[in-house]
Amino acid sequence: MDISQRIENALTNVLQKAKLKPAPPKLAAALNYSIFPGGARVRPQLSLSVSIACGDDDPLLSDAVAVSIELMHCASLIHDDLPCFDNAELRRGKPSVHRAFDEPIAVLSGDALIIMAFEVLANASKNNPYRLNELITCLSRSSGMPFGICSGQGWESEPKINLSAYHMLKTGSLFIAATQMGAIAAGEESEPWIELGARIGEAFQVADDVRDYIETSEVSGKPAGQDLNNNRPNAVKELGFNGAVEKLEDILGGAISSIPSCEGEAQLCEIVRIQADKLKPIKIKKVEI
Amino acid sequence: MDISQRIENALTNVLQKAKLKPAPPKLAAALNYSIFPGGARVRPQLSLSVSIACGDDDPLLSDAVAVSIELMHCASLIHDDLPCFDNAELRRGKPSVHRAFDEPIAVLSGDALIIMAFEVLANASKNNPYRLNELITCLSRSSGMPFGICSGQGWESEPKINLSAYHMLKTGSLFIAATQMGAIAAGEESEPWIELGARIGEAFQVADDVRDYIETSEVSGKPAGQDLNNNRPNAVKELGFNGAVEKLEDILGGAISSIPSCEGEAQLCEIVRIQADKLKPIKIKKVEI
Numbered sequence: 327m328d329i330s331q332r333i334e335n336a337l338t339n340v341l342q343k344a345k346l347k348p349a350p351p352k353l354a355a356a357l358n359y360s361i362f363p364g365g366a367r368v369r370p371q372l373s374l375s376v377s378i379a380c381g382d383d384d385p386l387l388s389d390a391v392a393v394s395i396e397l398m399h400c401a402s403l404i405h406d407d408l409p410c411f412d413n414a415e416l417r418r419g420k421p422s423v424h425r426a427f428d429e430p431i432a433v434l435s436g437d438a439l440i441i442m443a444f445e446v447l448a449n450a451s452k453n454n455p456y457r458l459n460e461l462i463t464c465l466s467r468s469s470g471m472p473f474g475i476c477s478g479q480g481w482e483s484e485p486k487i488n489l490s491a492y493h494m495l496k497t498g499s500l501f502i503a504a505t506q507m508g509a510i511a512a513g514e515e516s517e518p519w520i521e522l523g524a525r526i527g528e529a530f531q532v533a534d535d536v537r538d539y540i541e542t543s544e545v546s547g548k549p550a551g552q553d554l555n556n557n558r559p560n561a562v563k564e565l566g567f568n569g570a571v572e573k574l575e576d577i578l579g580g581a582i583s584s585i586p587s588c589e590g591e592a593q594l595c596e597i598v599r600i601q602a603d604k605l606k607p608i609k610i611k612k613v614e615i
Numbered sequence: 616m617d618i619s620q621r622i623e624n625a626l627t628n629v630l631q632k633a634k635l636k637p638a639p640p641k642l643a644a645a646l647n648y649s650i651f652p653g654g655a656r657v658r659p660q661l662s663l664s665v666s667i668a669c670g671d672d673d674p675l676l677s678d679a680v681a682v683s684i685e686l687m688h689c690a691s692l693i694h695d696d697l698p699c700f701d702n703a704e705l706r707r708g709k710p711s712v713h714r715a716f717d718e719p720i721a722v723l724s725g726d727a728l729i730i731m732a733f734e735v736l737a738n739a740s741k742n743n744p745y746r747l748n749e750l751i752t753c754l755s756r757s758s759g760m761p762f763g764i765c766s767g768q769g770w771e772s773e774p775k776i777n778l779s780a781y782h783m784l785k786t787g788s789l790f791i792a793a794t795q796m797g798a799i800a801a802g803e804e805s806e807p808w809i810e811l812g813a814r815i816g817e818a819f820q821v822a823d824d825v826r827d828y829i830e831t832s833e834v835s836g837k838p839a840g841q842d843l844n845n846n847r848p849n850a851v852k853e854l855g856f857n858g859a860v861e862k863l864e865d866i867l868g869g870a871i872s873s874i875p876s877c878e879g880e881a882q883l884c885e886i887v888r889i890q891a892d893k894l895k896p897i898k899i900k901k902v903e904i
Contacts, residue, residue, distance in 0.1 A: 349761030353769030472638030480642030
């Protein structure tokens with residue numbers, strides 16, 4: 327089974343359980359709506375690729391880590407889209423959760439997915455209970471306060487903001503968790519995997535800023551220039567368009583060379599190269615050709 | 616150190632960590648605001664009392680469980696108070712988090728506290744790593760979908776609702792988690808503790824409905840009759856005032872007789888008796904005297 331199929335199957339299994347009685351039907355439907363069909367699933371692909379590169383000795387736990395990372399990511403998108411934040415109409419080319427359902431359901435969906443992200447780790451760690459502690463620590467650190475997604479998002483409410491710290495917290499932290507947790511799931515040390523996650527996370531954010539600047543809503547599935555309109559910190563605004571594109575190339579090169587020596591190193595390099603290529607906005611790739 | 620002091624100290628320690636750099640100051644302040652000063656701390660008092668009754672062989676883990684339960688409870692209050700749910704002005708006699716700060720900060724505070732509730736369990740389980748799995752499972756089950764607080768809250772968006780299932784999910788589940796997790800923290804089986812948690816949770820909800828019906832906002836710190844105004848399921852509405860008061864007495868009696876045989880059984884009975892007495896609305900107690 328390929329990586330994408332493993333991720334979709336594992337997500338489907340977890341979401342099935344959330345629908346069981348006594349689940350309220352609307353909230354159960356909203357959870358499903360927010361997870362399927364997915365986006366690029368970049369973060370779970372990354373974590374599972376790292377688990378595989380590290381030997382994948384507990385496939386259920388590797389799958390659970392991928393699911394956990396994706397659930398936390400989707401939760402952050404749902405809350406980020408709420409009227410009090412971005413007030414986004416669209417997400418992944420369809421109405422955002424609070425538009426398709428309503429605000430109460432969107433708030434609860436985010437909460438339920440955050441909780442589920444921890445639950446799946448506990449459910450899958452029966453064979454290797456000693457790995458659970460580090461997994462929970464890593465996930466909570468990367469998503470909460472003061473080092474995770476919540477902290478990054480919280481900086482949007484402050485009068486002064488440091489662009490790179492903001493990006494590291496809001497986007498980088500979960501990419502770092504993806505590579506670290508991928509390694510932990512396979513019984514490996516997590517520390518050597520921090521740099522790969524950090525670099526891919528940084529690249530992803532810069533690519534998003536560049537895409538946000540040049541693409542229309544038809545291509546990206548969300549209104550163009552939204553971050554700029556909302557007066558958010560943005561790499562294009564800070565470095566100019568050419569500067570941001572140059573930075574993106576530098577970071578992606580560094581990501582590949584940071585991969586630690588491991589069983590499946592060559593294959594992982596190739597996967598990261600493919601993922602990196604997907605990150606580049608379409609118009610930049612056309613210019614390269 | 617008495618139980619209340621242990622809980623406040625443990626909460627203070629955890630909240631200190633959430634303020635560390637690079638925490639955004641407003642969000643850090645909101646977390647503190649939402650936890651201190653506390654309400655009756657009924658749930659953490661219950662969990663810690665059970666841990667002590669079971670021997671309290673890992674006090675740091677017992678404290679962490681109490682903190683975890685309280686953080687999850689406070690998170691649910693913050694989100695419950697949001698304009699899209701109760702739109703509550705007051706909580707614990709002061710402005711609700713979204714009124715004192717704003718909606719983005721309130722959404723993020725709830726998210727951060729949910730995450731922190733899991734994080735403290737991992738941080739405190741180094742000495743007894745085998746207890747972590749069951750603690751995470753219990754906390755996530757009691758707070759998420761389909762068996763926890765989110766599920767209960769989600770039923771408010773449905774056209775038809777079962778009153779007792781709703782109360783069990785929205786209020787009972789976290790009380791059950793409190794007694795179960797209190798036992799797990801001390802290395803005991805959790806199953807015999809379900810009934811105590813369920814009965815106290817049920818009593819608490821009925822007491823809240825009765826209090827909501829008879830008291831003014833000066834006494835309870837929140838606008839009177841709010842649940843009725845919002846057309847929520849309510850025990851007084853279902854059974855009448857006298858019926859609800861009778862039910863409350865029955866449940867509290869049953870709670871005490873359900874306490875499993877354990878080292879500190881007598882002391883725990885006394886604590887539950889005192890807590891049960893606190894649950895009774897002031898006007899009912901006056902009538903009894």
